[in-house]
Amino acid sequence: MVEQYQAILAAEAAELKKRLPEGKLADMFERCYLNTIDTTVKELEDGSLFVITGDIEAMWLRDSAAQVHHYLPAAARHEEIYDLIRRVLEKQVYYMNKDPYANAFNVTANGRHYAPDRSGQTDWTWERKYEVDSLCFPIALAFELWKTTGRTDHLDYALKGVCEKVADQWAAEQNHEAESHYRFERDTDKETETLKRSGLGTPVAYTGMTWSGFRPSDDACTYGYLIPSNMYAAVALDQMSDIAETVWQDHALASRAKLLSQEIRGGIERYGIVEHGTYGCVYAYEADGLGNTLLMDDAGIPGLLSMPYFGYCDASDPVYQNTRKLALSSENPYYFEGTRLTGIGSPHTKPGHVWPMALIIQALTTDDNAEIDRLIHMLVENDAGTGYIHESIHKDDEMIYTRPWFAWVNSLFSEMLMKKVMR
Structure with missing residues (x-):
């Protein structure tokens, strides 16, 4: 095929x-x-599709979704291209069911890893860095494939089960200090490759946002609430709610996803906006709910510059425009x-x-x-x-x-x- x-x-x-x-x-x-x-697309003996990022023989949830995103218009014209994206989603769902905390997976349970760590990695996980955005991308791809083609074949009960699992995880990680079982430690001199406090990460308070250990760049967060990833999570939850209500007719999941999105958005607006002396109100890149914020932007998606791209706000939004000016200036390190x-x-x-x-x-x-x-x-x-x-x-x-x-x-x-x- x-x-x-x-x-x-x-x-x-x-x-x-x-x-x-x-x-x-x-x-x-x-x-x-x-x-x-x-x-990058390989058809395996079991008929599934495995998508490598390029020069790394592993499948990232985030990258594999983004790699086929530009084929969405073709999927509306060709059933075969719809089938291509549907099969990529099937593989992502398979991996997310295995470990929703992992960011990248092996083609088989071959035990290969980017590097050894103490996170609970299995033979399936190339790397087990927990990145909120890794769960956003497949949900968004499924939603956009539906809206682009009008088809719902891919919105099956396997995806529904994964959406329920994601909602559970994001809710648990709203209370990271008390409810999270996730830890990540790696023996390294690079602070960006491991988490402090025996793998728990720097302290955070409850904000309504959901915690992330790592950024889309695969670097460790300085503060646990990564604002762009929380923005994308809110968008993905709204999309999940729409699918649950319209396609699955699961009103409970639809309501739960919508409420979680509202809680995350509330946390962003309360803890993620700071007053900048030059640019006015801007979004921080990270926050901890304890008064600490990080003003910067990273090239990875989701980032602050990409907020309108993944649907959190319109490009004309005043706070986005202020944040954009900061990101594209020497104020951004x-x-x-x-x-x-x-x-x-x-x-x-x-x-x-x-x-x-x-x-x-x-x-x-x-x-x-x-x-x-x-x-x-x-x-x-x-x-x-x-x-x-x-x-x-x-x-x-x-x-x-x-x-x-x-x-x-x-x-x-x-x-x-x-x-x-x-x-």
Whole structure:
């Protein structure tokens, strides 16, 4: 079946490419559009699909959902592409049932790990870093596949069971100090690779938000309430509620998901907004409910810059606009200005490295055509001659980059062109 998916998507890419001027941009679009299906999707002997991130032989819940997200329009036109995304969701549900605290999984129970840790990792888990957003992405993908195609085949009772499990976990992690059994410790000199207090993390108070051990970058949180991930959780819970009410007709789950979303949103608004001397009211990146907040933004999605992209607010929202200005300024310690690139990076990579993912999100969250054109030019002219987009690139030298094969950002680049240029 993978060959059939490839043929259909190759035809889609060829047609979409015609809507761009001939040249490097059009060629990069085609290559990036097809990168996921051509290089990362594997059909296993049991008939299931396994999706690697690129240069790492593991399946991330977050990345695998994002890698096929740009195929949603094709799924509305082709039953086969609907089937592709449905099968990716089936694999995600399978893994989430095994361990909803894990972020990345092995193709089989082969015992491979990124590194040994004391978290309760099993032979199935490549890594067991608990990241709230890892549970958001599959729920959002399932919801968007329904809304894009009108089909509900994928909204089965296996997914329903996972949604109930996610709601239970997010509710328990609202009271992390008292109710959580999750711990993560790794023997390392890097603070971003382990959690303090014997794996429990830094102290937090109840806020209504749900706790996360790690960020989308896979780095440890400084404070346990990661605001962008809580925003995405609130959105995913609203989507869960809609599915439960409309498709499953489970009024109890629908009400529970809606209430949990409201509690998280209330916590964000009470503990996640701070007054900045220059920009006014802005969202913090992290908080602990004890008075501590972290003002920054990371290139990973979900981040503060990407709030409108994943549906938490409109791009015109005043607090978002204030936060955007802060994120795209020297007030953000991970904003870098260089001779080749200027944009947001991450503590996950070396200082001075801009993430193309953040440049793409910057374009996706503005209607300023001049800004979009500038960002596209920056992306196309800093591919190091590969025709692909990378994880991070040194702000002054396109030849210094990380991850030569990173399918998610290639998919996101294609999605950005489809939404912002091919309108």
